[in-house]
Amino acid sequence: MQIICRGAESIIHLGRYQGKEVIIKERIKKNYRISKIDEKIRKNRTKKEAKLLTEARRVGVPTPKILLVDNVGYKIIMENLIDGKRIKEFLNSSDRKTIQKTCFEIGRSIGKLHSIGIIHGDLTTSNMILRKEKIYFIDFGLGYFSKKIEDQGTDLRLLHEALKSTHFKILDICWKKIMEGYKKEYSNADQIIKKIEEIKKRARYMER
Numbered sequence: 001m002q003i004i005c006r007g008a009e010s011i012i013h014l015g016r017y018q019g020k021e022v023i024i025k026e027r028i029k030k031n032y033r034i035s036k037i038d039e040k041i042r043k044n045r046t047k048k049e050a051k052l053l054t055e056a057r058r059v060g061v062p063t064p065k066i067l068l069v070d071n072v073g074y075k076i077i078m079e080n081l082i083d084g085k086r087i088k089e090f091l092n093s094s095d096r097k098t099i100q101k102t103c104f105e106i107g108r109s110i111g112k113l114h115s116i117g118i119i120h121g122d123l124t125t126s127n128m129i130l131r132k133e134k135i136y137f138i139d140f141g142l143g144y145f146s147k148k149i150e151d152q153g154t155d156l157r158l159l160h161e162a163l164k165s166t167h168f169k170i171l172d173i174c175w176k177k178i179m180e181g182y183k184k185e186y187s188n189a190d191q192i193i194k195k196i197e198e199i200k201k202r203a204r205y206m207e208r
Helices: 035-058 087-092 096-115 149-166 168-185 189-207
Strands: 002-006 010-017 020-027 066-070 075-079 128-131 134-137
Touching: 020 035, 035 066, 035 075, 087 096, 087 128, 087 168, 096 134, 096 149, 096 168, 149 168, 149 189, 168 189
Parallel strands: none
Antiparallel strands: 002 010, 010 020, 020 075, 066 075, 128 134
């Protein structure tokens, strides 16, 4: 199997399943953890990520289709999206109108996630893939379920920081349209947006 990406918690492989090319996410053993604890953590995180992906798809947020969850090998086998384009590169090479449309759809998807209590945990444009005119959200490895305003505000605050780092020149356009899409899908959006500003102020205070 060809390794596509190696992270702190997992390895992403390109492999084959039932005659098709697939993506395999495998949670790797941590030698510093007691073996039984390590197995329990990897099993729980594999199951949780699979559930997050499934629930996201259920409410209309495109995610890779799960073909198999291996709770023994701690693997999730998914459809291959490698022929898509990362939103990170797509935004930086698009015109203003396309950027606005794309970011509005990103905001709508995040609104759908938050409305059912899904925190992605790593909202960056590297974890979004454009494929066949759909924006797929990938890598829910740091995700969890929560409807707490603080958690949802933090989720979006991290996205804002990622945009500022990766898309500084178009930050204002991106954020405005993301917030518009978010408000369209999530009835609690105004409270979350207020929380983002509160989190920003706390961060500035801590930096002093």
